[in-house]
Amino acid sequence: MRCYWDEEDTWFYFEVDVDGWVIRQVELAGPELTPITAASLAERQRARDEGHLDECDSRFGTTAELPVSEWEGHDPEQLTAEEFEEVWGPARRRIEARPD
Incomplete structure (x- = not known):
């Protein structure tokens, strides 16, 4: 799913599990x-377990902390898995290419 926050001129893209928890998130x-x-x-959980969550979060950001069913004022547009991947891949590569 995706939604636009015009106050910040930001697009949010989310991959959610069956319970509505965000498992991957992109912000453009x-x-x-x-x-x-x-x-x-999953990556954040591994980083937490390995003791470098702050490093992971500062580089890649964080995922939403509430399931989508609890969000107020959002009317997200549904996306296919392929549409999410088209955004995820390039965004991830651009962030990984940034100098630390």
């Missing part, structure tokens, strides 16, 4: 659609 900002987040819940 401004007219250039600059990736500012490409976070994976």
Whole structure:
């Protein structure tokens, strides 16, 4: 799913599990659609277990902390898995290519 927050000129893309929890999230900002987040819940959990969650979060951002059923004021557009992947892959590569 995706939604647009016009106050920040940011597109949010979400992959959610069957219970509505965000498992991957992408945020693209401004007219250039600059990736500012490409976070994976599983990756964050591994980073937490390995003791480097802060490093992971500072590089890739975080995922939403509530299931989508609890969000207020959002009317997300549904996407296919393929449409999400078309956004995830390039956003992730651009963030990974940034210098630390």
